[in-house]
Amino acid sequence: MISDEVRTALDEGRAVVALETTIVVHGLPAPINLEVAGLCEAAVRASGAVPATVGVLDGRVIVGLSDAELELLATPSLDAAKLSARDVGLAVGLGRDGATTVAGTVAVANRVGISVMATGGLGGVHRDAQQSFDESADLTALSRTPVLVVASGVKSILDIGATLERLDTLGVAVVGYQTTQFPGFYRTDSGFSIDWSVANAAEAAAVFLAHLEFSATGLLLANPLAEDQQLDAQLHERALASAFEVARTQGVTGKDVTPVLLAEFARFSGGLSVSVNRDLVIANARLAGEVAGALSTALS
Numbered sequence: 021m022i023s024d025e026v027r028t029a030l031d032e033g034r035a036v037v038a039l040e041t042t043i044v045v046h047g048l049p050a051p052i053n054l055e056v057a058g059l060c061e062a063a064v065r066a067s068g069a070v071p072a073t074v075g076v077l078d079g080r081v082i083v084g085l086s087d088a089e090l091e092l093l094a095t096p097s098l099d100a101a102k103l104s105a106r107d108v109g110l111a112v113g114l115g116r117d118g119a120t121t122v123a124g125t126v127a128v129a130n131r132v133g134i135s136v137m138a139t140g141g142l143g144g145v146h147r148d149a150q151q152s153f154d155e156s157a158d159l160t161a162l163s164r165t166p167v168l169v170v171a172s173g174v175k176s177i178l179d180i181g182a183t184l185e186r187l188d189t190l191g192v193a194v195v196g197y198q199t200t201q202f203p204g205f206y207r208t209d210s211g212f213s214i215d216w217s218v219a220n221a222a223e224a225a226a227v228f229l230a231h232l233e234f235s236a237t238g239l240l241l242a243n244p245l246a247e248d249q250q251l252d253a254q255l256h257e258r259a260l261a262s263a264f265e266v267a268r269t270q271g272v273t274g275k276d277v278t279p280v281l282l283a284e285f286a287r288f289s290g291g292l293s294v295s296v297n298r299d300l301v302i303a304n305a306r307l308a309g310e311v312a313g314a315l316s317t318a319l320s
Contacts, residue, residue: 022132023084026072030133033320035069035312038129038137038167041085043301045075045093045100045119046279047140048294049286056298057090060138060305067309072134074125076103079115083132093119104157105165122169123161126238130165135228135315137167138308140301141175141205142240143278144183154277155186162238163190168228168315170241170308172300173203173210176256177263177281180210193231193239197224197307203244206251206285206296214242221307225314243307245300251293259288 022030029036039060044053061071073085075093082089093100103111103118105127111118120128122139129137143156156178162169174183184202187194196202196217204210218224218241228239251259263284272280285293 026084029070040125041119063306064309069309076118123157136312144174144178221310
């Protein structure tokens with residue numbers, strides 16, 4: 021199901037930005053989760069684009085959730101599943117409820133003709149992947165789906181170097197927005213450099229269109245958090261160590277790891293990490309709207 025607003029925008033060739041719902045349902049605590057969802061949609065609109073928040077309710081994929089539908093999806097008693105690309109069809113077939121990850125969202129977006137999405141941080145290779153083989157499906161989803169994803173790099177709980185190597189191997193283009201340093205989610209600079217950067221949204225759109233001429237993969241537009249908004253470096257490292265210890269003690273694995281690590285980050289930092297997450301995802305939604313607008317103009 022596509023909302024009337026999103027359907028009209030797509031039919032008219034106007035700019036549309038897909039937004040995931042895992043951050044709302046599984047990533048941020050209430051009530052800031054719904055506040056951030058609303059602010060992301062507002063940021064997309066302020067950039068001249070139409071937001072299309074994606075989720076599954078009663079086995080129906082909805083592209084352009086209403087406020088009431090999003091609030092229902094985020095209700096803890098609903099116990100909405102975390103839907104990657106592989107899970108969306110299963111939820112539909114079984115009539116389940118679910119929030120889409122980056123992978124799930126790009127799969128849906130591509131199917132309905134949306135070329136741009138925004139998120140906080142991309143998933144990636146986990147730090148113990150040599151033993152666990154734990155790697156986010158976000159990476160393979162981008163390797164087979166021609167969607168531009170705006171994110172503040174990958175989550176700093178991950179093995180960032182290994183993630184960049186996997187993106188390279190998978191043929192996913194990685195472009196910095198006004199930077200050649202790969203962002204580290206809560207931190208502006210992860211310590212890893214990237215080869216390509218763009219100066220503005222119009223360049224990002226032009227690069228993406230040219231990329232599609234030669235490749236069927238997606239593009240990661242890495243948008244760093246402003247330096248004055250990032251988490252303090254020492255606090256970040258202490259919180260990271262505590263988060264890994266909590267995950268080890270609880271014995272969590274697979275898709276349960278990231279929510280546990282982010283929750284401990286929030287607890288250890290006294291909520292500062294939640295505030296940083298809020299700022300970066302709104303900034304990414306705003307930039308995604310600008311890029312979607314530039315794409316629409318270039319294709320008109």
